Amino acid sequence: MAGTVASTVAFGSLPTPLGDMVVAVTEEGVAGTGWGDPSRLRAGLLDRLGLAETDDPGRTAAVLDQLGDYYAERLRVFDVPLDWRLTSPVQRRVLGTLYETVPYGRAVTYGELAARSGTGVPARAIGSIMGANPIPLIVPCHRVVAGNGLGGFSAGEGVESKRRLLTLEGYLQPMLDWD
Structure with a gap:
């Protein structure tokens, strides 16, 4: 896929403990993910990407399989190709540093990531x-995370979703009232 110019995007979704998760995959790789209303997420990603939509379940299969394995606690490292087109060069560098240096079950503070x-x-x-x-x-x-707590999270149900993901990965202890 390297070196290709994406002209289409395929969408897929799966139910997760945090709600429906939508993925947008171009010829280059995963360009977007998110939780919530699948039709709203699709429309937003389609608009932001500016690409034609294609019906290609084969293109989304690998990422959906890996996400399912992640939620089932069978996967700790994603290895699907990524398409960074929705990021600026600075965002790409910061997010790339995060992606490459903060493994499953670990966390880094905002300040540490800034320095890294x-x-x-x-x-x-x-x-x-x-x-x-x-x-x-x-x-x-x-x-x-923040130096004095979890900090914010804009995906899913906000900080509660962040807490659930960090608990799934073993970074945080489960809450007593969780199923």
């Missing part, structure tokens, strides 16, 4: 980059 990325982006701006992450979960913005 070498972009000169201040810690307070890292949260904005995480909030604009077009590929949440696979590019694990949920693993970026």
